[in-house]
Amino acid sequence: MDEFGFIDSIKQEAYMQPSLIRGIGDDGAVFSSEAGKSFVTCIDTFVEGVHFSKETMQPFHVGYRALAANISDLAAMGAEPAFYLVSIVIPQSWEMKELSAIYAGMKELAKKYQMDLIGGDTVSGESLILSITVIGRADKGKARYRSDASVGDVVFVTGTLGDSQAGLHILTNQGEYRNSNYFIDRHRMPEPRIPFALGLKGLSRIALNDISDGVASETNEIAEASNVTIALNDEEIPISSDFVQFPKQLQHQWKYFGGEDFELLGTVREQDWEEVKRIAEKTNTRVSKIGRVTGGYKGHVLLKIDNKEERLEKKGYNHLSR
Numbered sequence: 001m002d003e004f005g006f007i008d009s010i011k012q013e014a015y016m017q018p019s020l021i022r023g024i025g026d027d028g029a030v031f032s033s034e035a036g037k038s039f040v041t042c043i044d045t046f047v048e049g050v051h052f053s054k055e056t057m058q059p060f061h062v063g064y065r066a067l068a069a070n071i072s073d074l075a076a077m078g079a080e081p082a083f084y085l086v087s088i089v090i091p092q093s094w095e096m097k098e099l100s101a102i103y104a105g106m107k108e109l110a111k112k113y114q115m116d117l118i119g120g121d122t123v124s125g126e127s128l129i130l131s132i133t134v135i136g137r138a139d140k141g142k143a144r145y146r147s148d149a150s151v152g153d154v155v156f157v158t159g160t161l162g163d164s165q166a167g168l169h170i171l172t173n174q175g176e177y178r179n180s181n182y183f184i185d186r187h188r189m190p191e192p193r194i195p196f197a198l199g200l201k202g203l204s205r206i207a208l209n210d211i212s213d214g215v216a217s218e219t220n221e222i223a224e225a226s227n228v229t230i231a232l233n234d235e236e237i238p239i240s241s242d243f244v245q246f247p248k249q250l251q252h253q254w255k256y257f258g259g260e261d262f263e264l265l266g267t268v269r270e271q272d273w274e275e276v277k278r279i280a281e282k283t284n285t286r287v288s289k290i291g292r293v294t295g296g297y298k299g300h301v302l303l304k305i306d307n308k309e310e311r312l313e314k315k316g317y318n319h320l321s322r
């Protein structure tokens with residue numbers, strides 16, 4: 001199969017989004033804007049050897065995880081997913097059936113959110129790289145920013161933290177672990193929190209960020225963007241029941257600095273916290289209050305742990321720490 005045959009093989013037979021005018025097959029895709037909506041776009045790149053290896057993921061997971069990370073950014077912006085474009089760099093060593101499986105992984109998740117694949121690019125190269133652009137829409141004035149936290153807000157997080165790095169650990173280390181499939185799935189097939197994020201549309205103000213690099217890094221991002229201090233409480237950080245089987249030091253490392261959980265971190269007014277809990281229940285999303293926004297230092301995160309309060313540094317997964 002050549003490049004054109006490959007593009008034909010990944011093309012959708014029918015599109016789901018009514019605003020799409022022209023999809024794959026021309027120099028660009030065309031879609032119409034909608035009254036009362038703003039577009040939101042995000043891009044994330046997924047690289048063999050950095051984000052995955054043949055040991056940690058099958059081709060299906062590569063596609064699924066790469067698109068999930070992008071959809072998670074749409075959730076963090078309060079946007080409803082609509083379209084995606086995929087740029088793929090393909091080494092000789094990857095077979096056509098593996099490439100089809102990558103697209104099957106993306107398509108499974110895309111179908112869930114009625115997203116259409118409307119374009120991309122295909123290039124040969126040395127290692128497998130997927131770069132995905134997603135396009136979503138938010139009601140005008142309702143995109144959610146990291147800069148919207150205010151003193152007095154409740155700080156919350158969805159799901160449980162650290163599971164993805166526990167899964168990666170299991171995949172790359174020998175050993176017997178309880179519930180290993182749960183942790184492996186959390187690493188390979190994270191669930192973007194779209195229904196929860198969209199359910200919060202009614203709130204007048206909420207700061208949101210998704211957890212790709214670890215809650216320490218993302219909390220610092222909100223604190224910096226909003227010019228506030230955020231105080232977290234270690235006892236309130238949610239972990240899954242079998243997470244306690246790992247050594248204490250690894251638990252701490254993974255839940256604060258591990259990343260790739262793709263949970264949402266947010267802050268809302270105290271009086272909106274009940275509504276957040278209601279929407280969480282309605283969308284089958286676990287949500288936990290983990291701290292407070294306070295005044296004082298601008299752009300600091302404090303962590304109460306073992307009866308002490310210490311600074312939680314902006315450490316976590318960082319591609320350019322050298």
Ligand SMILES: Nc1ncnc2c1ncn2[C@@H]1O[C@H](COP(=O)(O)OP(=O)(O)O)[C@@H](O)[C@H]1O
Pocket residue numbers: 043044073212213
């Ligand atoms: N190479 C780049 N060129 C332009 N903008 C970039 C580049 N890398 C990151 N950004 C932008 O910087 C911001 C932070 O990026 P990032 O930390 O990757 O966010 P996230 O963790 O949500 O994926 C985003 O607005 C992103 O679009």
Ligand SMILES: Cc1ncc(C[n+]2csc(CCOP(=O)(O)OP(=O)(O)O)c2C)c(N)n1
Pocket residue numbers: 044045049050051052053056069168212213258259260317319
């Ligand atoms: C084989 C392998 N090694 C290491 C990791 C750990 N890892 C790679 S990227 C990353 C952080 C998240 O990715 P990034 O590209 O920084 O996402 P963004 O912040 O742009 O959303 C982590 C924890 C992994 N997933 N797989």
Ligand SMILES: [Mg+2]
Pocket residue numbers: 043044
């Ligand atoms: Mg990014």
Ligand SMILES: [Mg+2]
Pocket residue numbers: 072073076209210211212
């Ligand atoms: Mg993000």
Ligand SMILES: [Mg+2]
Pocket residue numbers: 212213317
């Ligand atoms: Mg990152």
